Structures are given as C-alpha cells and as structure tokens.
Amino acid sequence: MERVKLTDVARAAGVHPGTASRALNPTTRDQVSRETSRRVLLAAQRLGYVPNTLARGLRTARSYVVGMVVPDITNPLFPPMVRGAEQVLSGAGYTLVLTDTDNDAATERRQVEQLRARGADGLIIATARWEDPLLDEIAASGTPTVLVNRYTASRRLPYVGGDERTGIRLAVDHLVEIGHRKIVYVAGPQDTSTGRERSAAFRQAVRSHGLPSPARLVSVANAYTEAAGAAATRKLLDTTVDFTAVMAGNDLIALGVLSVLGERGIRCPEQVSLVGFNDLPMFDKISPPLTTVRLPLGAIGGLAARTLLAEIEGTGDEDAVVQSLLGVELTLRGSTGPPPSD
Amino acid sequence: MERVKLTDVARAAGVHPGTASRALNPTTRDQVSRETSRRVLLAAQRLGYVPNTLARGLRTARSYVVGMVVPDITNPLFPPMVRGAEQVLSGAGYTLVLTDTDNDAATERRQVEQLRARGADGLIIATARWEDPLLDEIAASGTPTVLVNRYTASRRLPYVGGDERTGIRLAVDHLVEIGHRKIVYVAGPQDTSTGRERSAAFRQAVRSHGLPSPARLVSVANAYTEAAGAAATRKLLDTTVDFTAVMAGNDLIALGVLSVLGERGIRCPEQVSLVGFNDLPMFDKISPPLTTVRLPLGAIGGLAARTLLAEIEGTGDEDAVVQSLLGVELTLRGSTGPPPSD
C-alpha cells in the first residue's frame, strides 16, 4: 500500500523528477513541451499520484492552510460563516482548519500556536474581545489575519462583518413607525465590539427620533445568552420604567426577554413589542415569531476568506481594505406590533 | 520576522540539533542528560521556539491531521459532534480539518483526496450513504477511518453512533403507555442507515406491543427536512387513516408534521401526539415543545475520535471495535399527551 510519489511518476513517464514537477504544476507547465507534459500527466493519472502537500509546503514555505478560530461552533451564528469561508478557500486550493476555543483565552492561545506550528498561511478569527492582547500580538507578528464578527479596540487587523449600526437603526425606525415612543434596550456584553457598536447605534437611533433619553432605558446583559438576557430584563422591570418595546442585543437575549415577559404576565406583542438581532435558525418558529435583524453570515465568511487570500497572495503594494461591512435587513415577524392604544 | 528553528535552539543551548530534538521530544527525552535537556528546554522557551509540524510530518510520515467530513455544518446535528471530536483530538496533539461537502458526492470525493494529499492520519466521516462506493474505496485503501452518525450497508468501516433502536422503542413505549394504539410513522430517507434503522425499529416496537400492523401506517419522507416531512404527512392524511400519534423520523420531519397538522386544523397534542428524534436546539421553544429522543452528540464525536486514535496509534494486534452505540434518552415535552377520550 505504498504511496505513489513524484519519482514514480517521473520514472513511469521516462523523465526527470524536476521535469515531472514542472509538468504537474499549472504555473510551470509552460516550461515543458506539450508532448512531455502529456506523458507526465497521463502517468500521474494512471498511477493515481496524489502530491504530498507537506513536502511541497516545506519546500515552498507555504502550507495552503488557513486557520479559523471560533468561540463555539455550537453557536448557530458560526456554522454559516465557516461554510462561507470554507467554500471560498477550498475553491482556491486551501484547506480550512477549524478550531473551537470553547470561549477560553488560554485554549485560544494554544490553538493559534498550533496553527502557526502548521505554518498556516493565514488566520480568520471570530473570537475578538474589545481588548485582546493575543490579537495585537498576531497583528505584530505579521501573519495575514482577518477578523470576522467582532473587532478589537486597537483595530489593528482588518475586519469583515455586518452593518450593525444600520441594523439597529432599521429596527428602531420600524418600532417608531408603528407608534412606539418608549423603547428600551437590553444590551449585550460591552467587552465585544458588537455589544458596544449596537448600544451606541441604539442611543443614536433613539436620539435621532427625538425619543426620551435612553440613559435609564438600557440594561446590559453580561453575556449573549438567554439567562443573561433574562437577568438584565428583570433588573429593567424592577426599576419599573414603563415602555412599549424592547430592542434586544441579539436573539438569545431576546429569548430571555420573552421568558421574563411571560413570567410577569406581559403579552408580546400586544403589550410589549420585541426585536432581536441575528435571525438565528428556528426563531421564526417560536411564539411569537421573532422580528429580528438578519446578517448575511455566509457572505461574511466568504468575504473574510477572499480578503485573507488577497492579503496572502497579494502583491502587497495595493492599498489594503481595513474594514468591510455587508448589508443587513430587518425581518418582520409576529413579535412586533403597534403599542397598546390606551 | 524570521521563525526560530531547531538549529537556533541547538546553537543557543550549545548542543547538536539532534540532541536538541531528543530533548524537546517527550518520548526521546530520556536519551538525554537532565542537565542538557534542561538547557535545551530553556533555550526553546526563551527563543519562543515553535516546531515546524510540516517538517516533522515529512520525516515521520505522520501529519497529526485528522479530517472530518460532514454534509452540512449548518445542520445543528453536526456542530456538537465536531466539537466533541475536536476536543479529544487537540488534546492528543492532533489537528482537525473540517470539510463540508454541501451534500454533494463529487465535492466529497475531491475533499477526501485533498485530505489524503495532506497525509491525514485518519478520517471521521459523517456523510455515509447506505450504498457508498467512496467509503468502500477508503476502507480498501487502509486509511484509518471511523464513521459517525450513519454507516454503510457493507459495514466495512467502524461506526460510532447513538442507540437509535432503543430511542424509537422508548418513544413508542411512551406513547403506548399514555394510551395510544394507533401510531403512524413518518420515516426519513431510506438511503441512510438512520432512516432504515429507525423504520425497522418502529415496526418492531409496534409489533411487540401487539398494535395494528404498520404497513399502511408508514409514510417515507425523501429527505430530513421540514418540507419533505410535510409532504409525507400530507400523503398520509390524504389516505385518511385514523391515528392518534405520529412518530417522526427526526425533528425537522416533525416540524413538517406539525405544520400540516396546523393546516388541517388538527391540534397537537390534544388530538394528535407527536414525537421527534435528535432533540435539536430550540425545539423546546416551539409550540408545542417537542417530545423527542436525545442523542449524546458530543460524546459520539468524542468517542469517534478516540476510536480513530486507537486505530491510528494502536499496535494493531488488539481486536478492533467495529461498532459503538451510545445510550439515548427520551425527552418528554408538550407535544405528547393522552389520546382524545371519545
């Protein structure tokens, strides 16, 4: 069960290994006569030759490996991004190595190290914290890297994501349009760019509509989870501010909002409207179906991959794209309606 | 920004590269004096040495790469398995390369080839069809491989999965226990082992309870999707058999069943009970919350990885495990209740 190698192909075709290599490699094929390259290709095919990527990588100092780091592949936000990236990369002859950090900084560091040990040509990272020393080190190291989903305060690495500000504005516009004036915000954690960006966008949107200052109308969840969303909502309700609509930092937080509304006997959307963020799968099946902001996750992953490839293969003298935002849309469903008329 | 290599460490420690290699490698460290190995380790640490996995792999003919092939990472069934596998593998010093075939056989073949070009030490495959030539070729090639989630008719490769037969039996037992006698089954596609296995288990369970022969009580969906489930349910309802409970081939099919019941004004669980399979995320949030069979997906992925590692690293003279089934449990929720009493 010996593996066929280049020398075997060369021998079978009656040429030197160097020639066989040139014939097999599309970029060097024109250095070889048509007849010879035909013979080599044929022999390779016949013997079932599969080039050894390790050996090639060792010689060319390129691994054709791209690492992608996600906090938790079980979070439905990430699979579509991974998929989008993988399609682009494998189409370009690259292999995607996926690592899941389990939301743990030490694990992340170890895995990035592993990726570098493999000579990864580049990195796609979805785990950025607002302050993130590891990413600053990576930026300093010069490894081609693109952030997705979240970016860092230092903004030292290019970023691809959705246009979150517009997403929040669309949602608030919608609520205002159907009559809401008292809108509260259950924000996501502020140690991520998404949490900060969306909070800022909410404040701005509310202000632009001349609605009451949101200072006391924002409650911050300390994680993007149902439980954290519920806790933040309880805190909000305990200060008994009155409101007719809730904007949630993401869909899972919206789930927490929904459960607390249920607890307190507040009906959605009759008494309080609710908008989420992300449009995760199955949120159209819950009751009430959630109005939410949809991000083009697959496209984000794909564009991140293309951005990275440009950086890896690019000539380097072109101006680099530092940030790309993709358009988002508001998905209207049953969780939003006019405020109670009394 | 030059990368530190073994020779640099050796020079810094004042030893020969061969010695440095021995000191750095845990399995050969005892061939080196304590003092020397201490010096080498220290130098490596100080210089930030990261070994080049490619070079090592080329020399040792081992890549420490395991490929995992899934049909669609966007399907929530797979992320937990991937995660379980990745944790085991990275704990053992292996890197997981994930590939998504987009449910396409040609893509799958191309990707498996890529994985072999990378010298993958083994494969975990979640895409098995009942008749699957590619997998038979892989089996013949001798590449260590473990199937998860589904197996092939030829059973030439070891398989790790959930105990599906027991899952179906638990579900049917539950329905019978709360009073149902007329149970129908909306099966999944019969070109997968899961579709076949569950169908057979249903027939057997029904028979063992002395319920009416299920021949006309089974409708087959041609895919594990909501749409296919809905279509199969319509076919069932159009032949107007009367029943009080539906067992679905999986959760997505159950979703299709639910929507058709809604269409026809049949209430669940008051008029008809419904049981799913897999316990996907969010199915506890739909209305009614779905009673379903839970598989230990993470554990399945983890065990598949361990099985594979045993095969890769094993001495080869031990008897190999050919199949491992993990325990499942029935999760009772709102979609099942006693049949109507009239």
Added chain:
DNA sequence: TTGAAAGCGCTAACAA
C-alpha cells in the same frame, strides 16, 4: 549521552 549524517518528497535555481 552526544555528534554526525542521511533523508522524508518536493521545488527552484542553475546548468546544459
């Protein structure tokens, strides 16, 4: 216990 040297499979600079 350590050093010397060969070689894993491939590519690329140089020579012919």
Added chain:
DNA sequence: TTGTTAGCGCTTTCAA
C-alpha cells in the same frame, strides 16, 4: 526544453 543539484526543518540510525 530538460537534467542536475541543493535544501526546506526535522528525526533517527549509526558511530563515537
């Protein structure tokens, strides 16, 4: 256009 040769960074046999 093709052959020759060296070497990518590492491990491992052999010798000292």
